[in-house]
Amino acid sequence: MARRFADFAAKGLFGDEFPLHLHQYQAFKNVLINQKNIVVTSGTGSGKTESFLIPLIANILKESENWTPPKPKEESWWNTENKWKAVRSNETRKAAVRGLILYPLNALVEDQLGRLRKALDSDLARNWLKSYRNGNKLYFGRYTGKTPIPGKTTDNNKQRKLKGIMQGLEHNQAQLRDYYHNLITSLTNNLCDETKKKIKFELQNEKENEFLFDDNLSDQQINTLQLKLQGKLDEKLTFLSQVDGSELVSRWDMQEYPPDILITNFSMLNIILTRQIEQKMFETTKEWLAEDKSNSFYLILDELHAYRGTSGTEVAYVIRTLLDRLGLTPDSKQLRVLATSASLDEGGKHFLEDFFGIPIDRFEIITGEREGQIIYNESNEFKDKKDSFIGFYHEIKNKCIREEEAIKNFCQSLNSIYDPSSPLDSLYYVLEKSGVLNAFIRQCEKPRSLKDLSIELFNESLDMSAIGGLLHGIVTARRKGQVVLPLRAHLFFRNFQGLWACSNPKCSEVKEEYNYEGRRVGKLYHQPQVQCSCGSKILDFYYCQNCGDPFLGGYKIASNHPDEENGGHFI
Incomplete structure (x- = not known):
């Protein structure tokens, strides 16, 4: 078994x-x-x-x-008739x-x-x-x-509604499969620009994307790209209910x-x-x-x-x-x-x-106990190699060279052996030898911010490039094909409680990089204020979610003063 x-x-x-x-x-x-x-x-x-x-x-x-084996399956009821029929009615x-x-x-x-x-x-x-x-x-x-769908199976209206749902799911499934099938079968030595653009988009975060910068693809590269696209299809199918499979909808x-x-x-x-x-x-x-x-x-x-x-x-x-x-x-x-x-x-x-x-x-x-830092080499060698981590980060981020070349440069800068036949294992070896994995686990016994990690590991509080290079190395490196350190990041987003804007379109407080012809409001504020430094009134800022047009809001009070427009002013 x-x-x-x-x-x-x-x-x-x-x-x-x-x-x-x-x-x-x-x-x-x-x-x-x-x-x-x-x-x-x-x-x-x-x-x-x-x-x-x-x-x-x-x-x-x-x-x-x-x-016992099921009987031959008939065509799906939602494509042949209006009357509902259980999808497992052929089972024994x-x-x-x-x-x-x-x-x-x-x-x-x-x-x-x-x-x-x-x-x-x-x-x-x-x-x-x-x-x-x-x-x-x-x-x-x-x-x-x-x-879907509550109620009895004899309700004709609900049968029609379920039929539409099943047809829609089947259409989405077929559309996704056809799209990836066309990409996979179109992979040849000479790709057209449109197909290459689509494949680049689908594999934008994969190192195999680098193959597409070559004019001609080798048979091995084509096979690798096809397997990657098939993997992307399998991944996206997990977000869909497939009406012809094991899921009952x-x-x-x-x-x-x-x-x-x-x-x-x-x-x-x-x-x-x-x-x-x-x-x-x-x-x-x-x-x-x-x-x-x-x-x-x-x-x-x-x-x-x-x-x-x-x-x-x-x-x-x-x-x-x-x-x-x-x-x-x-x-x-x-x-x-x-x-x-x-x-x-x-x-x-x-x-x-x-x-x-x-x-x-x-x-x-x-109970499951995590492996401690003791399994990794303890050394402070990495602390003197901050520039190597920074360089690795920028080479990966800017995609100026292939990932294998970036790993090779990183290994050489830390005086470590690079094996071109297994670059990811080489990356693990250099990280382990430098002592950074041991130190990283010690620092992450409790959740830590990236800034805190950068300070503790690289004595850097402003430039996050070194810690970026380390994190990319950790998630990319492999030890005998396995992920070295599974990471979980918690991203926190704080919504605006509100926005306020100066009511003067010619506001002198707007930075030059944000000033443009046709701007309709002045400086933006994340806290309410009465008056802008330019002397104009600050009001609530709103915008239309459909067209993006900006608006200013406030409370208007009546006034009999002849200089007040429309007999009132905003407060």
């Missing part, structure tokens, strides 16, 4: 030869081999989501070995919810959809399932307030044939447990569990720490109602609980027992 699962996981869930983190392996082992419930408490960006996706998908994949295997993934927020549901599309509905995953699972698919679906399809993996939030789960129209989803799942005692229902909760207090009590009751509807109890051997949480102390263990009604000894608490 492990070999088959690894083969399938390489088609989308992971890349080829992707080494599991220890906590991901422990989750896999404890759920599938030790038959235990788990809570994973590793840090942000450590792959907690994969910790529950791996055992869930592996379990369904194992069961799918015995699924038992439909049931094998895994229920619950999130506290819809935004998290949307993020999860992209991962499942990549893992279960990529072209490579489809081909694998067709070859090794008799054409069966591993179905998943999002069931939230956004899912409509409520009606999920009500009739429940998906293997159902993603929703607690509010929606609470609602569908009480509505008659969704009861078939629970009934068929209950029947599936009763058919074979080896069948297991996976209950997955992400962000478990969000369910403390009164709201958590409500959620706990909803879970108990769900289990009762499925004919399960908290201590059932057919129930697997998988959860992730930011942390779990001793008090958290009591919370687990109260929340799920499961003794704590039935849980395995899995």
Whole structure:
């Protein structure tokens, strides 16, 4: 099973030869081999989501070995007739919810959809399932307030509305595939300027973009560019619902044939447990569990720490109602609980027992510890090479030379060996040897701003070029094909609370670089003031979002003074 699962996981869930983190392996082992419930408490960006996706998908994949093949599929109902027909009506295997993934927020549901599309509905995953699972698919679906269409399948108006939605999704999918197919097939030794421009745009942040500056492309370059474009297509398809794949798009399809993996939030789960129209989803799942005692229902909760207090009590009751509807109890051997949480102390263990009604000894608490700086060379060599990092940054930013040449220059400036056959490994070696990776991890034990990092590592508070060169090196370098240090940046944007402008178009306070003929307002201010330094009044600044025309606003008071225009003035 492990070999088959690894083969399938390489088609989308992971890349080829992707080494599991220890906590991901422990989750896999404890759920599938030790038959235990788990809570994973590793840090942000450590792959907690994969910790529950791996055992869930592996379990369904194992069961799918015995699924009977589906019947030949008819043409989609939305292209042939107005009457709705379930997209899985040709299937012969038992439909049931094998895994229920619950999130506290819809935004998290949307993020999860992209991962499942990549893992279960990529072209490579489809081909694998067709070859090794008799054409069966591993179905998943999002069931939230956004899912179309509420109501009964007999409503003609709603059938027409769903038909339009399905046709629109199919059109978007076909349009995207055709666009990339045309780019891929048009790659030849002599590209026309228009095609080259399109490919440059699609690969604008990829080092392979440099190939397009050559007049003639080699066969190897063409093959590399084609693979990159195919990867871009696969990536963009994760943002679309593909109506011919493993994703169930409509409520009606999920009500009739429940998906293997159902993603929703607690509010929606609470609602569908009480509505008659969704009861078939629970009934068929209950029947599936009763058919074979080896069948297991996976209950997955992400962000478990969000369910403390009164709201958590409500959620706990909803879970108990769900289990009762499925004919399960908290201590059932057919129930697997998988959860992730930011942390779990001793008090958290009591919370687990109260929340799920499961003794704590039935849980395995899995923590993921990050590798420390000790694995990297400790040296201050990099501190004397600030100019090398600055030069590397500007060569990459200005794209004046190829990335390989920039890496070569960087390695030589730090007296390190450059291997032209593996430039990214050479980049890792020079960073590791200089001691900068060790120092970087030490400084980032807690979140740090770029300015603070620049000061600590390069004694520079104004020019961020050196830290820019380091960050580019870290995200670009590879060690045996693997990312060296996965980074997570938090970008904070503060919206304007308001803008104010001098009412004099000829304002003397406007800097020359911002002054132009036809300017209709004076200097802009981010804080309210009464009067500009030029002597004119400052008013609220507004602009039309459609055409961009500027306006000034204020309060006008009446005046009988003969010099006041229109008998009043702004304050």
